[in-house]
Amino acid sequence: MAKDSDFLVQMNDIYIEGRSDETWMPIINGVDLTLRRGEVLGLIGESGAGKSTLGLAAMGFCRDGVRISGGEVYFDGIDLLAAGASAKRNLLGKRIAYVAQSAAASFNPAHRLIDQHTEAPIRHGVMSRAESEKDGMELYQRLRLPNPDEIGFRYPHQVSGGQLQRAMTAMAMSCRPDLIIFDEPTTALDVTTQIEVLASIRDIVAQFNTAAIYITHDLAVVAQMADRIKVLLKGDEVEEADTRTMLTDPKEDYTKSLWAVRAFQRPQKPAVLSGATPVISVKNVTAAYGPVPVLNDVSFDIHEGRTVAVVGESGSGKSTAARCITGLLPPKQGSIEFEGQALPSDYRRRNRMQLRQAQMIYQMADTALNPRKTIGEIIGRPVQFYMGLTGAAKRKRVEELLDEIELPAHQYIDRLPSELSGGQKQRIGIARALAAEPKFIICDEVTSALDQLVAEGILRLLARLQDDLKLSYMFITHDLATVRSIADEVVVMKDGRVVEQGPKSEMFQPPHHAYTDLLLSSVPEMDPDWLTKLLAERGIENIGDAAVTKMS
Template identity: 75%
Template sequence: MTQDKSVLLNIKNLRIEGYSDENWIEIVHGIDLTLHRGEVMGLIGESGAGKSTIGLAAMGFTRDGCRISEGSSIEFDGMELTTTPAADLQSLRGARIAYVAQSAAASFNPAHKLIDQHTEAPLQYRIQKRLESQEDAMELYERLRLPNPREIGFRYPHQVSGGQLQRAMTAMAMACRPDLIIFDEPTTALDVTTQIEVLSAIRDIVDQFNTAALYITHDLAVVAQMADVIKVLLKGDEVEEADTRTMLEHPKDDYTKSLWAVRDFKKEQVPRPADTVPLISVKNVDASYGDTPVLYDVSFDIYSGMTVAVVGESGSGKSTTARCITGLLPPTKGEVLFQGTPLPPDYRDRTKDQLRQAQMIYQMADTALNPKVKISEIIGRPAQFYSGLHGPALKNRVDELLDLIELDPSQYYNRYPPELSGGQKQRIGIARSLAAEPTFIICDEVTSALDQLVAEGILRLLDKLQKELNLAYMFITHDLATVRSIADEVVVMQYGKVVEQGPKDVMFTPPHHEYTDLLLSSVPEMDPDWLTTLLEERGVDDMGEVEKNK
């Protein structure tokens, strides 16, 4: 089959303005973009770079409070979208341009079956009859390697897993065989093992139907697998554009190079100190939520000054283990020792000093900081509460802590959390835990909600603090790249059990436990051939196996 490679989407001098504080502020500053049929372009950048805004603009759509400026041109298959009436635009969307959102779980209507939502667009545009369309849906489900393709469509969204839902959404976008699909971070919310399934499914189907795609993501390794061309964006400006291999091998701009370099950070691995008592020791802990058991016989040790990374997919019991250590969820069996002495299982029975020793940093800095309390008080309260500081001494301590997390005290002292960026909020979270002068900090997915550059900054900061204050970290994460850079020891968990544990260098060299192996091999690498090679190694049938294991 000869494939048509004519220009499909031609964006010229795209400027988009957002309304804020009674002014129109330009958020996208003149982007040019050309996309041919069958081509996949990766849009990459940090949050606030304008990736999603550009993606939506390609459909002739802007979010509320945004508008496309005069002089911009969006030409889709010879049609100028900026001057097309809204009704005509509406008939393009879903039929010729489709959109796949980040969270499929939030984008499907929970009250309707998958297949009914799938057939909505074809029926509306009278492209197919209902039965034809259902037949077509099943065929697409099969191509996307969903289990039981003939039946899965008759389930409700909550009855299938996240990865399956994301694939069903891709199938839905394909329903009218559009010329262009916009993928907005389709795998960001998924585990690594699930991510692979979705990535390979998307790649195959885009290839089969010669569909053009805009692939929006902040994950470089992912975009390397998917895109033919990559465009790097920064604060609404284009940094550079090149085909994937050139871009990966010879990035030109400094900003691009810094993005590429993120994964270089590696902390030196510290060995276990000999003949000392572990700082925290989790011994044969079982725990359950109500009658549902979630942890089975979990044991591991954390020595002072060391970082133990706890890895696993969502639902593997990582965070539950943390809740057992902090005493929020008293274990049903087993105990937690602090420097050899058992801690009371319930946090309410612990002394102030025991509470002070173990602090937590949360994944979502948004919900971890009280939005109505000033930064000075968020950080100052633990210092006041545990050390009894007040007046000038307290202010000095807060300034000192703000210096420690590399934020200027004079500038941040009186601010409120919603006025800060994601990375700054996370730093405040770190400062709050440090204010208690702890010996042990639990970091629960602290970097997974952040952009890579910001996340790297946080990791470096944590590392610096560890060296200065001799802290022990329990680092909960599903991101193995983070583990590689910061861990001394690794604990792998699955279904509430510890599958394997040991020092990092041992854990990252074969032979591995079967599950560790699966996790490790599923982490995307910066090599554009990685996914192809991996799938060949595993064989396509293997994908089904992975699915069943879950």
């Protein structure tokens, strides 16, 4: 095989297998990948497509229980699959670096940032400790971390998630590697934080002419970052092209379907009749966890058959508002009314009918379903508990509910949650809520853990159920694309207060409250020039956390 010196990374016909249930299952089936110096390649695909596995294989590394069963990996002419442990040790950390999805989980909480930063340069003999610390502070400055001279001496828990992700990028840069692999570095972040991290990653990669593999499932993000995009589906390459061609003129049907996801949008509903009694009415609620105030005089109404989206970044009090409605956190002041009547503030003092009316669908379907119960038991329990159905009648109702969520009953009723995919689990969560035959459902970030195609399916299902059953939704989310597709009304929250609320059509039209405007402008668009334009328009000081700090 010719080793073209133009290419920094060259992976030929890679096959990767994973050990599962005593056999080797294919994960990657013969994918080629090449990367020139200074080039950024975006890898996209849904979960399970093998993006991360392929990214790690570019370092010659496999996770436990995974093996590279065929193909070749060359890094700058070095055959990584044949190289010994010591040869690889010289490359990893020094010439190849890795930025993980969760910086909070990847930093060692017992050491200061700067000590972790300097470890690789000292180990590899690139720099002395003093040099590396100085260089670290310079990198922190370039990544626009606040107080760059001082922040490195903090422990990981003392800085915010976005700052930690940037510190991790700085750490990856510490030896000035030729290649960095970014594995979903912004997936766990808020939109306003994400934009800042994106801008700084893009800058620093360009400044040092570093090649990068950027793994993500968010198309709009990859459009900003990558020069070329490779689309993976179940371990096969679907297509590869440079970013602009890919966005404007995708060849394959699968790619087109990915691009089309963001097109789903429900028609605007007519305005609510004035004087109609809302299903749920939150009235001047103030709540606190112990002495820490979380909600401050929050009021909003949710009408029959309507979806109210509550948006805001983490810590803004969206989920706490839901906890107040369900009664898990009794408010200090104010009340929750259901169809005009005040509900007891503590869920333990509500009766079954009151509990039945407000159901919840959770973000993480994994923890929301008892892993030791079959689907039939999970959905059957509320049927039996509230409706008093048993035996054949109960089973019939469960089958109806499974039909409702578009899963064939005979196939799924006896399965365990672990035997379902993420989207299917979320559907079971919906069915469990429907089993109580409620009027009102709280959807807490129900799509944020899902791939876009799957998430769209869930949104369409929720929309159809709303139309059929006249349900009201409180839709907690930080994803404005979701808001745009499903909401009727929007409530924007910040620091436990409602900063703005109104019908969706008004919310997406200027003029906005400054914070709403920031939220809206931070949502990445499918235009490769979006980030550049935004930075030119607003300036680096007026996006992300920096802007939020200015505001308060």
